[in-house]
Amino acid sequence: MDPLPWDQVMKVLRHKYLINFYQAIETTSRVYVILELAQGGDILEWIQRYGACSEPLAGKWFSQLTLGVAYLHSKGIVHRDLKLENLLLDKRENVKISDFGFSKMVSTNTQGQKKPSQHLMNCFSHLSQTYCGSFAYACPEILLGLPYNPFLSDTWSMGVILYTLVAAHLPFDDTNLKKLLRETQKEVSFPANRPVSQECKNLIHMMLRQAVKRATILDILKDPWVIKFQPERPYQEIQILEVLCPPQSSTATTSHPPEFYQQGKKK
Known part of the structure; x- marks a missing residue:
């Protein structure tokens, strides 16, 4: 089945x-x-006008982004172009995720599957081969031209967003593709002149790491730093995502440097 148009x-x-x-x-x-x-x-x-966000403001906006993405992922929908330009603000300065031009409802062959949950589980193991979005927010799999999990592509982009909220600049230099790829294979560093809590740094490291260790949206929902700022707990989405999201390795909850792309390339 073809993906639904945006x-x-x-x-x-x-x-x-x-x-x-x-x-x-x-x-x-x-x-x-x-x-x-x-x-x-x-x-x-x-950010261009005011600079880095205070951590409470970054927490507010990021937790709202997390709730929006959790809603999408629980429905088997991926955005695939999450970036600061696509996070709009309403009159009360609440986040509104926009620009669904690259989004799709992930579809798989559901023949013989009677339960919707079985179909969604197949969605979460789906690999996409459409390389879209902006280089600065793209996960290493996309930069390498590999088939990629679009749900984990979204969470990588969320890591870039959170880093930029607290640092006022992108974590990686996207002016040169080869340099960008090298930088995404190393642990991201934080500017010394901007205080960022260790909890926030840990979360960013969880998102900006190789795909097999990268945080899912469920991991992000359950992260202590995010929970501090969540306006409400999305119990329905959490219940669905607990069935769908495969368990991550224990290293997903630590901030050790990622060892990118030890796994072999897919042909």
Whole structure:
């Protein structure tokens, strides 16, 4: 089954931290998409204007992003272009995830599967081969041109986002692709002049590591730093994700340097 086009994906989404889709009007030459207005602009503009976020503000925005992504992943939907420009702010400065142009509802061959949970479990083991998004937020698998798990691609992008919220600059230099790839294979370092709690650093390390050890959205939901800032516990999403997300290795809860790409490349 082919993935649903982005506008079909958006029609089935309703969540407080996702931009609302109202209508698409197609003419012979153009498509007009009517979306919810986000009066606060995007978070990249905010950082460019004000610099690094305080940790409480970073926690607020990141926990809202986490709840929105958990909602998507619990429905078998991946965003695949998470970045600061696509995190809008409403008039109360709450996050609204936007731009679903690369999103898709992951579909697999469900023949013989009677339970929806079985289908979703297959979704979570699905590998994507569409290389999309922005280099600075792309996981190493995409940069290497390998088939990749799009759910773990989203959580890598979330790591880049959180780092940038607290550091006011991207963790990796994306001006040169070879340099970018080298940098993504090392443990990220933090600027000495910006105080960042060890809990926050640990979470970033969990997301910015090789795919086999990378945090899933469920790991992020259960992280102590995120829980401190969560406005509510998404019990329904957690219940679904506990069935879907494969257990990570014990190293996923530590901040040891990632040993990227020890596993062999897929042909």
